Amino acid sequence: MTKYDPSLVDDFLSHHWTWRPVDATFMGDKAHDALLPPVGDDVIDEERRSIAALRERLQDTAIPDDIGNRLDRRMMLAELAVQDMAAAERSRLRNPAWYSGEAAFAVISLLLPQSAPVRHDALIARLGAIPGFLHAAAGGLARRPTPAGWVNRARREAAAMAEFLAGDIKLHEEFADDWASPALAAAAAFTDFATAIAGLPDADPACGEVYLARLFETQHGLSIRPASAVDLAEASFERLGAELEDMAAAVDPNRTWEEIIAGLSAEHPGDAEAVIDSYMHWDVQAVVDGHRLVTPAQEYDLDYRWMAPCFRKVSQSLYFLFYRSPPGLKPGEGSVYWVTPPGENIETFLASNNRATVKTIHSVHHGSVGHHTQNTRARASESRLARIAGTDCALGLAFLGSITLIEGWACYVEDLLMEAPGFYSPAEVLLLKQYERRNAASVLVDVRLHTGEWSMEEAMAFYRDKAGFAPARVEAEVVRNSMMPGSRAMYWLGVEGIRALRRRWKGDTLSFHDTLLSFGHVPLAWIGEEMHRAGLLNPGPSIL
Template identity: 70%
Template sequence: MTQCRYDPSVVDAFLDHHWTYHPVDATFMGSKDHDGRLPPCGPETVSGELATIAALEQRLANTAEPAELGDRLDRRMMLAELALQKAAATSRSRLSNPAWYSGEAAFAIISLLLPQSAPVRQDSLVERLDALPAFLTSALERLNGQAVPDSWTARAWREAVAMAEFLRVDIRLHDEFSQHWTAPANAAADAFDAFASGLTGFADADPACGENYLSLLMNTIHGLDFDPREAVRRAEEAFDRIGDELVEMAKSIDPAKSWQELIAGLSDNHPADTQAVFESYRQYDVAARRDGAMLVMPAQEYGLEYRWMAPCFRKVSQSLYFLFYRSPPGLNPGQGSVYWVTPPGEDFDAFLRGNNAAIVKTIHSVHHGSVGHHTQNTRARSAQSRLARIAGTDCALGLAFLGSGTLIEGWACYVEDLLMEASGFYEPAEILLLKQYERRNAASVLVDVKLHLGDWSITEAMAFYRDKAGFAPARVEGEVVRNSMLPGSRLMYWIGVEGIKTLRSRWKGDTLSFHDALLSYGHVPLAWIAEEMQRAGQLN
């Protein structure tokens, strides 16, 4: 059969389809055309979605591979995402997850109140508030009689209760609050309460997605050339090896202390007061840009403003997937991003120790700010692929298109280690902490895969994180619930880092040119970037 020439306008059709079923994603991406809508969840939703997927797949399948890089990556991204959407709709529907409803409902409102959406689109906000009661009523009708993992139900309940309080109380603290929000916000709060009360009577369900679904995620979405069992083998070897490395590294720093003791001691090196904590975020961001400039060109043309978290969000953020740094809306980025700094709570000592120099350096200034996600997101907006400019958008539950994750999360974790090449940026014990991060990422591969192959239960996964991988007890439950809801989303950190290291070892040019080239592709699977670099003759 003769193939047609690829038509770039199919991207518009794909986005229109995606935003029809995910209008909150559209808001986060910067498209304002769906700001007043909530996702459809009625009885015809799945059949309508599958029909559109089939039409788009047919339109794409009849086209030849494009010669232009951007078109080639767009076509590949659409085919992969459509394959995942089809598999999810038929075997793992979001419409069967109560936490999907609570998350979409919550961020339908919050997305319009964040700095990236300023000024608030008043009409759209009220329109969504007005639509929430019907949406949450339909959600309970849809969930009726279904088996649901208990942990998903518990998460949905927490989110719904938190949003009800936010809409009655804390939304009034928003800088642009208007009295005409009051009545629809109160009605929406009542709907959240009713939704929370209705989350009863579900039989517990196994959250495992199964080997076939996980293989689709790894091979088609992430572009990996190995299967889930091989991922387990590699991660187990790395987990054990890194454990041994931690022991030897600790001996070289202080033979009298274990690596756990040395890392715990890092919390003692913290600023003296609240303002000094805030200033440390900026100071280490500046230092990371300065010291890392010989390794990667930091984004200077797009701002990153550190602010205390707005009072209206301080309480609700504790119960939601509320990120202190979000990818800017690629379709409407403005002049810069906001980075929230969480103010002290009742335990002031915990606040100071939690904002120790090592944490602020590694997590805030490098992983998310400066040369991490901030630089990466800035570069992505210039990618030749239209979808690669927005695929890594942080949405209500995670990345807009999961396939972008090996590059996005792989880069942010890789660049933490990259700053070890900047002499003097880290202290020896901070380098030990980075090694622990590496081990935790390998541990997350094991949970991600073993949980969804059915090898481990949620209880067993939690025990592994707590007893073997050294995760903080307060973080364990939320981490495993996220693993269970989003298969294939935690393996991409460690696998992404390993993939970037391999690519760098094969790069024909210098370090700066490698990182510039890597980030120029935008948010696409790292494995595809490797193929494109090979195609361009850039790799040994």
């Protein structure tokens, strides 16, 4: 057994970025900005050889005494194990939406404010590589059975990018004439790709119970089995349904909880400018009201602004987040939070930006004391990888093992602000209860879909008819479930895990939350182990 060498993190990142150069751009590494991911018949075999060599080197090292190196070593081993498992059994090269997403965000990642100024040479290189990348993708997918939801998502993304590259990219403030020709060629390639994958035979997207259980244990550090998670979430789903009815009766005995929540859409600003002002107002109010519960990040700016004109159409069809974690390797001074401007129907725009939605989703979950504070605190983590694991990439988080902490915190902190007297109205508290119930519902879909108990259609029916998801959102939500096994279940498990740790915490509320976030983006279960190791927890049960 050799001594652990911290430079292994550099080797791990070099490995990761070799196969996922778009991730590197989002993380703030510029050396890969001109590249697209390698594709072809030999790629997976080459990647697995690289994984095996790195795992062997890591496994031969002793567990470090200091926490930063210990977490880095553990994360590398977990991520490499999952990468190998996925390469062998659920290769990303068999998912058309992986290709469309990587090609789309290879371009868009270089055009976002966090990448300013635009690296023109890198952008032109990536545009020029897209036709070959998508042609190889179409060839590798030809006649291969593929889940229809994945195909539909890829075709929708490809069509949106074709339109963007042929038109709206010219609205970018740094657009240059030498982008035009490669952009048009890339647009044609997206169109050809969408045509080529149309009609692929359907396939079952389920990963299977064994695969899912390995993800729970290896990637997320969980001791709980998927079936046990379903039992807990199902009981919670039923209990929360009853609580919604009781709470609604206390708020207004003449209306159901569904009617009370629907009524929140009428409580909105009077005009568009007042909408963007409300985002900032409630962000500030959450910081003021929540500062005794968690130390808010105020040293890193969050700039609420209207979405840039060039992105307004394409963002509707892509995994285009209004808030993205800033590049951990080059975080700069702040991050942009896009606010979608009004369309033709101003009343619909105002209703969708009602006070309750702005407060809970935008100003708390993502802004102020939510993801914004969490991401800022992660930059100071003792673990190098924990500073960047939660980077939002083309399809989701860079290292999904961190999702229990990342999404667990953002959902948990919505409820935490209930401990700040007067921040929420009784009807808004009812809305938060519905959010919690939907997260419990997502555990049921995530697990039952991947263990084969439910089909895609049954999962969509449950979300629509039982869980209260908006009908327009249902298909995309289930497709996301199908593409990333276990990830959606981690929202609810993360919240429950944080609550369990808080019950065992020896100190006060503020110190618990600040300590929790100080670990950065690592699996919540590991944070619990480190808290126990440091003597910070009382004995007690943990859902994780």
